Amino acid sequence: MTAAGYRVAPARLDAVAGEFGSRVEALSAVVDEKVPATAFGQVSESAAAAKTFEQTMTELGGKLEAHAARLRTLQSGLVASAAGYRRADAQVAAMYRALLPEEPLPRAGNPAGIGGAADTGAWAHAIAGNRVKVADALTAERLRLASLTDGDEIARSRARIGLYEDILAHDRQILRFDPAGNGRIAELVGHIEPGTRNVGLFVPGVNTQLANFDAYAGLGRSLVAADPSGRTAVVVWADGVFPQGPVAQGPDASYARAMAPDLKAFADDLRGEIASHAGPDVTLTAIGHSYGGATVGLAETRGLDVDRVLHVESAGMGHGVWSPSDLPPSQAGVQRFSMTAPLDPIVLAQGNAWGLEWTGIGHGADPDVFPGVTGLPTGRDADGDPLWGLSSHNDVLKPGSESWTNIYRVLTGGPR
Known part of the structure; x- marks a missing residue:
């Protein structure tokens, strides 16, 4: 099969399956709708009309239920077919990769890399200095924990302590x-x-804080571990003040506005470190999850220096970004991808604040339909269940899911 025919088939099947699901919901709503007993009045002549109406609606309801059942069957078949296409594609790709294995990079103390024995650069000094800061924070947090009485605060404090201890125990960078x-x-x-080919810059979203940072760092570890050649690295960036609560603070663009300049400056530093330690032939991919997508989008308006951008369950293209003309010329060559699971509540934020952004609310256009953006399916989780609804918002980041596989593919060279 050609790339134009074969590779887009799963996405098209998923789209049609989603349409069938919407029609099933609409039909079910009609079947469940009831007419009040008083709708036909209280006169005796209305009784016959009411009985006739009830009989007619019962017959129609049965037919609608039958149509809904057929649609559910078709929907299940389409979803299964799409999954089959992707499994076959992954198997073929794995076969080709097995025929052309890459030589793993040597791991001799990382002498030439960031933080290695021979590294005297700014980031090496930052890593060493932050190790001292983390040790001090661990001591302070242990003292703070002893005085806490609120259950939620105790849980967050313990999570911070666990993070600090793990950073120190495993010499994390x-x-x-x-x-x-x-x-x-x-x-x-x-x-x-030297030899690094792909670097990811992951930006998380609402509710991000030190107490849950390890969940996002775990995504970085899984993506790096998936490359047996050792040529992929990921920076997990949570160096900002994130909104806490999707309803209370999530729609507010001020957090993204404050973080975007810092993210842009950090990406510039990252480019410099990549150039000095790995050379020019490295691809940098920004991955924005949820509110992080809107933050990446606003950083693009400032000229974010990346080769690819991937929006994952993204809140939007960035406050005020409604068309490619809202981005500077520096972003013309950036490849963009987007994925959103069906019925993830984030769809309420995507592209729905037109006319309200003057209030500081909203995150620009929907990335899934933005011109030039390649849409990717979220597919199924590691157990083979479709990713959809509220839980899918974070489940798309879990290893073993088709969504995670698509994240890895974009990071390492684009969908295959």
Whole structure:
């Protein structure tokens, strides 16, 4: 099959399956709608009309239920077919990769990489300095925990302590660190060194804080571990003040406005570190999840220096970004991708604030339909269940899911 025919088939099947699902919901709503007993009045002549209406609606309801059942069957078949296409595609790709294995990079103490024995650069100094800061924060947090009485605060404090202990025990590469408030942090997972080919810059979303940072760092670890050649690295960037609560603060663009300049400056630093440690032939991909997508989008308006952008369950293209003309010329060559699971509530934020952005609310256009953006399916999780609804918002980041596989594919060269 050609690329134009074969590779787009799963996405088209998913789209049709989604349409069938919407029609099933509409039919079910009609069947479930009831007419009140008083609708025909209280006169005796209305009784016959009411009985006739009830009989007619019962017959129609049965027919609608039969049509809905057929649509559900077709929907299940389409979803299964799409999954089959992707499994076959992945198997063929794996066969070709097995025929052309890459030589793994040597791991001799990472002497030429960031933070290695021979590295005297700015980030090496930052990693060493942040190790001291984390140790101090651990001591302070243990003292703070002893005085806490609120259950939620105790849980968050323990989570912070667990993070600090793990950073120190495993000599993790912390590039930015500030424990004040909800905390700010950025971590390099993997190595940026001669031979590195792909670097990801992951930006999480609403509710991000030190207490849950390890969940996002785990995504970085899974993506790096998936490349057996060791040529992929990921920076997990949470060096900002994130909104807490999707309803209370999530629609507010001020957080993204404040983070975007810092993210742009960090990406510039990252480009410099990549150039000095790995050379020019490295692809940098920004991955924005949820509110992080809107933050990446606003950073693009400032000239975010990346080769690819991937929106994952993204809140939008960025406050005020409604068309490619809203982006500077520097972004003309950026490849963009987007994925949103069916019925993820984030769709309420995507492209729905037109006319309201003057109030500071909203995150621009829907990335899934933005011109030039390649749409990717979220598919199924590791157990083979479709990703949809509220839980899909974070489940798309879990290893083993088709969505995670698409994230990895974009990071390492685009969908195959």
